[in-house]
Each structure stands twice: as structure tokens, then as C-alpha cells.
Amino acid sequence: MMKINRTFPLVLLGLALGVLAWPATAQPLESQPGFVDFQRFGSFSDDDLTVEINLGGALLKMLAVTLEDEEEEFAQLLAGLKGLRVNIFKLQTGDAGVAQGNIRNVVRDLKNHGWEAVVRIKDEQDIHLLILPNGDQISGLLAVFVEPGKTVGFVNIVGNFDPAQIARLGKQLDLPPLSQLGGARQGPVEKEATP
Amino acid sequence: MVERFQRAVEEQKDMVYSFAYYYLGSREDAEDVTQEVLMKLWQHFRELDFDAIPRWLNRVTRNASYDRLRRFRVQRRFIAADTTGEGETRAADRTPCPEPDPQETVERKDFRHHLQGALAELAEPYRSVLLLREVRDLKYREIAEALELPINTVKTHVHRGRKVLRERLRERLGESAYGQEKHVCVR
Amino acid sequence: MDKKNMFACVDALERIEAYLDGELEATEATALEHHSNACPACAEELAWARRVRQELRALPPLECPPGVMDSVMAAAAGPTATGTTGAKAPESVLPFPQRTRSGQRFAPWALRFAAAAAVVLAVLAGALLLRPTAPRPQYTAAELAQAEKEARLAFAYLSTIQRRAGHKIQQDVLVKHVVGPPQQALSRIVELPQEATEENL
Numbered sequence: 001m002m003k004i005n006r007t008f009p010l011v012l013l014g015l016a017l018g019v020l021a022w023p024a025t026a027q028p029l030e031s032q033p034g035f036v037d038f039q040r041f042g043s044f045s046d047d048d049l050t051v052e053i054n055l056g057g058a059l060l061k062m063l064a065v066t067l068e069d070e071e072e073e074f075a076q077l078l079a080g081l082k083g084l085r086v087n088i089f090k091l092q093t094g095d096a097g098v099a100q101g102n103i104r105n106v107v108r109d110l111k112n113h114g115w116e117a118v119v120r121i122k123d124e125q126d127i128h129l130l131i132l133p134n135g136d137q138i139s140g141l142l143a144v145f146v147e148p149g150k151t152v153g154f155v156n157i158v159g160n161f162d163p164a165q166i167a168r169l170g171k172q173l174d175l176p177p178l179s180q181l182g183g184a185r186q187g188p189v190e191k192e193a194t195p
Numbered sequence: 196m197v198e199r200f201q202r203a204v205e206e207q208k209d210m211v212y213s214f215a216y217y218y219l220g221s222r223e224d225a226e227d228v229t230q231e232v233l234m235k236l237w238q239h240f241r242e243l244d245f246d247a248i249p250r251w252l253n254r255v256t257r258n259a260s261y262d263r264l265r266r267f268r269v270q271r272r273f274i275a276a277d278t279t280g281e282g283e284t285r286a287a288d289r290t291p292c293p294e295p296d297p298q299e300t301v302e303r304k305d306f307r308h309h310l311q312g313a314l315a316e317l318a319e320p321y322r323s324v325l326l327l328r329e330v331r332d333l334k335y336r337e338i339a340e341a342l343e344l345p346i347n348t349v350k351t352h353v354h355r356g357r358k359v360l361r362e363r364l365r366e367r368l369g370e371s372a373y374g375q376e377k378h379v380c381v382r
Numbered sequence: 383m384d385k386k387n388m389f390a391c392v393d394a395l396e397r398i399e400a401y402l403d404g405e406l407e408a409t410e411a412t413a414l415e416h417h418s419n420a421c422p423a424c425a426e427e428l429a430w431a432r433r434v435r436q437e438l439r440a441l442p443p444l445e446c447p448p449g450v451m452d453s454v455m456a457a458a459a460g461p462t463a464t465g466t467t468g469a470k471a472p473e474s475v476l477p478f479p480q481r482t483r484s485g486q487r488f489a490p491w492a493l494r495f496a497a498a499a500a501v502v503l504a505v506l507a508g509a510l511l512l513r514p515t516a517p518r519p520q521y522t523a524a525e526l527a528q529a530e531k532e533a534r535l536a537f538a539y540l541s542t543i544q545r546r547a548g549h550k551i552q553q554d555v556l557v558k559h560v561v562g563p564p565q566q567a568l569s570r571i572v573e574l575p576q577e578a579t580e581e582n583l
Contacts, residue, residue, distance in 0.1 A: 053532045062521050063529050078533060086536045104223065105449065111227065112453060119547045120223065127547045143543045155540050166537065197458050204454060212446035226450050233454040310437050329438040354399035361434050 034140020034158040042102040053086040083158035096148035218260040220315030253341035313363040321356030
């Protein structure tokens with residue numbers, strides 16, 4: 001039979017103090033289950049980075065607020081996200097094999113940690129699509145796209161979302177031409193909340 | 196325990212991988228299935244007699260390969276090496292072949308490539324029984340245990356499977372290489 | 383073509399598989415061989431059947447890639463406690479009060495501890511409610527507009543990947559992960575217009 005733990009209230013007090021000391025900012029994106037560090041796939045040079053999108057939870061929520069009247073479903077999707085990240089690199093000729101090998105190793109490791117492969121294509125282009133299931137929803141999505149001699153691209157969506165929403169939104173999204181994004185490379189725009 | 200497990204895995208891993216590779220026609224799928232099967236072996240290792248492991252692995256490997264095939268059947272329809280879009284997958288078109296033997300003739304390499312492709316296109320239960328019978332060289336009794344089928348059923352499946360495989364291979368290689376489509380006794 | 387020869391061909395073809403397995407009676411095997419010697423079509427069929435079987439049996443055993451073994455042995459050798467979300471299992475669980483030996487539900491001193499715990503919880507709740515919250519980050523209209531474009535681009539890129547894979551996420555993910563999706567949602571699943579995506583990306 002288990003003895004009564006006389007330190008039970010002390011543990012609870014410790015928890016209370018811990019919660020009080022919890023910083024006002026949200027947990028970092030890197031600690032979310034659906035986050036995938038693109039650096040794991042190999043050290044791509046910054047010079048080869050052609051597109052970088054890094055939208056954090058606070059910004060996405062704010063964006064959702066501004067869009068909720070005009071595009072309710074898109075706003076709903078954005079509001080549930082903690083991160084939306086894209087990196088696209090130029091792929092030097094001859095690097096494709098190494099990149100593909102690294103990608104396969106990381107994908108295998110992700111699958112060992114609960115990620116599931118939804119799509120795997122290997123012909124002229126190498127495509128991986130993985131999700132991290134969380135009940136009826138998804139807490140992470142990773143898409144990897146390799147076009148040998150041209151580009152390698154990574155998309156990571158972090159946060160709880162309904163996969164059906166992404167599918168429905170496919171046609172509805174109004175696409176800006178790349179040139180309107182203000183240059184080839186976009187820096188991160190997430191701001192830290194000031195205490 | 197870990198050492199015994201390692202010994203078992205060393206002895207059986209190539210068999211598991213080979214079966215999965217020839218069954219699924221893809222190195223990547225075969226690696227995933229092999230890992231899944233060996234992890235399952237680790238989970239059940241305490242319960243198994245060391246001598247029963249090969250038999251256990253025959254069944255589990257086949258089931259894991261079949262499950263994987265069914266799970267990705269929708270996606271596989273869209274995977275094509277050519278640009279014709281949706282359609283039946285030609286497994287040989289995307290199957291990375293094992294390292295070529297320099298002694299082999301071009302004709303034999305081509306034949307083997309088509310054979311693997313035809314094998315990876317076979318429906319169940321023919322695919323399983325042919326791999327277990329012809330590639331793994333199991334006895335009918337062993338195959339019956341692995342697939343939990345009566346022996347006579349296994350024999351029937353093997354015979355029928357061989358015929359279907361030959362027909363598929365003929366289609367791939369072209370009638371010119373291997374005679375008439377229909378058997379006619381000309382005497 | 384006389385019926386006797388045709389019948390022999392049919393017999394021969396039916397017995398090829400058993401012949402290859404070495405399961406025919408000696409007399410039947412001999413009869414099949416004699417027939418094949420006389421019938422080019424059956425001889426060809428037998429030769430073809432033999433060749434395919436030989437080639438199947440000659441498929442080489444393959445070597446399992448070392449990376450697969452490494453993962454498996456790492457799992458066997460080291461403690462892991464990962465759940466399906468990749469998060470570690472909880473490391474500590476607060477113990478529950480148990481029945482005492484006398485059969486009473488709670489011992490008296492346990493009740494005192496429970497009371498103390500309730501006080502701590504009340505303090506905690508009050509502190510949380512009264513805690514000053516950090517100000518929300520402020521974004522300019524231009525930053526929001528830029529973020530909107532980037533979000534659209536991110537989803538457009540994802541849709542491009544989907545389409546190049548020739549597959550929609552929802553066909554597999556919905557079936558597996560979404561319980562009882564409304565039929566309307568499924569019927570609205572569509573792809574990006576080809577020209578818009580390729581021009582922009």
C-alpha cells in the first residue's frame with residue numbers, strides 16, 4: 001500500500017510558485033511538438049537561401065483578427081497556429097544526393113517520434129509530406145521538396161489545425177506574385193512581447 | 196537480453212529487409228517496414244523462444260509489408276516516373292535496383308528489373324506466397340504457418356501466382372520476346 | 383488439330399507447376415516431358431515457366447542498411463519514454479491518498495494536509511487572476527500586410543508541393559485523422575489554379 005506523501009502540500013506550493021514565475025511570453029516555438037528545425041537537414045549556406053518565411057504565433061493571431069471579417073476560415077486556421085515557416089534554398093549541382101540522404105535520415109527519425117508520412121514521391125522531384133497527429137487534429141506538418149540542381153524547400157506548420165481546412169483553402173487563397181514580397185528574401189517579423 | 200536481441204537481429208535483419216524490399220519495390224519503404232518489424236521483435240522478445248523467431252518474423256514481416264501497401268495504395272496511384280499523370284504504378288520504374296553484377300548480361304539485368312516490377316505489382320495473396328516460396332525458399336508448411344492458411348490453399352496460390360506473374364512478365368517484355376499470347380498446340 | 387493432342391496439351395499445362403515443385407508422380411512427369419519434346423508450344427511454356435522460377439529464386443538476398451539497425455538497437459539499449467506527440471512522458475505524478483490499514487477512507491492527518499493544499503490552491507488561483515499580463519506586441523499595418531502575403535505564399539507553396547505529388551493531403555489525412563467530416567467539406571476540396579501558382583512560384 002502506498003504511504004501518504006506528507007510533502008504533498010509542499011509540492012503543490014512549489015507548483016504555485018513556478019506558475020507565478022512563468023514568464024508572460026508564450027513558450028518558444030522551438031519547444032512545440034510540431035516544430036522541425038530546418039538545420040537538421042544539412043547546413044545550407046545563407047547565400048543560397050532564396051525565400052525565408054517565419055511567422056510566429058502572436059503575429060498569426062493578430063493577422064487572424066484583421067482577416068476574420070473577410071476570410072473567416074483562413075482567419076480561423078491562422079488563429080490556431082503557433083508557427084508558419086518556409087525555407088527555400090538554391091541547390092547547387094551535385095548537392096542533391098547529399099541533401100536527399102540527410103532528408104531521409106531526418107524523416108526516419110521524425111517517424112520514430114510520432115510523425116507519420118502522408119506522401120512520399122521519388123521521381124525527378126523528391127517530395128516528403130509528414131504530419132504529427134494529435135487526436136482529430138494535427139499539431140505539426142512538414143513538407144520537403146527537392147528538385148535536383150534547382151531548389152530544396154521546407155514548409156513547417158506548427159500548432160493545432162484541421163487538415164481539411166488547408167485543403168479547402170487551397171483554391172481560395174489569393175496568391176501574390178513573388179516580386180511583391182519586397183525582394184527575394186524575407187527576414188523574420190515576429191516581435192517579442194515586452195514585459 | 197540486449198545482446199541476445201542483437202544476435203537475433205543480426206541473423207534475421209537481411210531476411211526481413213529483402214522480403215520487404217521485393218514485396219514493396221522500394222528501398223525506403225523496405226527500411227521503414229524493417230525498422231517497424233524489428234522494433235516489434237524487441238517489444239515481444241521476452242515472450243518468444245529464440246528458435247521460434249524466424250517463424251514469427253515471417254508472419255510479422257509479411258503483415259507489416261501488406262499493411263504498408265494498403266496504407267499507401269491511394270498515394271501510389273499518383274506516383275509515376277513518367278508525366279502521364281494518374282494511373283497504375285509501374286513499380287519497376289521507380290524501384291532502385293540492387294547493385295548490378297558486372298558479370299551479368301544486359302539482357303539478364305533487364306529481365307530481372309522487369310521481374311521485380313511484375314512481382315511488386317502482383318495482387319495478394321500471390322505476392323506473399325511467391326516471395327515466401329521462391330525467394331525465401333520456405334516449405335509449403337512454413338508458408339501456411341506464416342499466412343495462417345491451409346497447405347493446399349497455399350499450393351493453389353503459388354501455382355496460380357506463378358501463372359499470373361508469367362503473364363505480367365510477358366506483357367512487360369513484349370510478345371515478341373516470348374511467343375504467342377495464347378497457347379495453341381500447332382501439331 | 384485432333385482432340386487427343388489438345389487434351390494432352392491441356393493436361394501438360396495443368397501439371398507444369400506441380401512438375402516445377404517436383405511433386406508429380408514419376409509417370410506423370412515422364413509423360414509431361416515426352417509431350418514437351420513433341421509439342422513446341424508446350425515446350426516453350428515449360429521453358430518459360432522454368433526460367434521465371436529460376437530467376438525468382440536467383441533474386442539476391444539484400445543487405446539491410448546500417449541506419450535501420452542503429453535506430454532499433456538504440457531503442458533496445460536506451461530508455462525512451464516518448465509519446466505519440468514526441469513529448470516525454472510526465473516525470474512526476476502527484477500521489478493520491480489511499481485507504482489506511484484500518485479501512486478508513488482518509489486518516490485524520492491526511493485531512494489536515496488536504497486542507498492545507500486547498501489553501502495553497504486558493505492562493506494560486508488568486509495570484510493567477512490578479513497577475514499583471516504582458517502587453518500584446520504591436521504590429522504596424524505594413525507588417526501585417528507583409529505577414530498576410532507571406533502566409534498566403536506559404537500555403538500556396540504547400541499546395542504546389544501537394545499538386546506536384548499528385549495527391550491531396552486530405553485524402554489520407556482526413557480519412558485517418560478527422561472523425562466524421564461533413565460531406566460538404568469533402569466536396570469543396572479543390573486545388574490551386576495551375577497558372578497562378580506556376581507564374582508566382
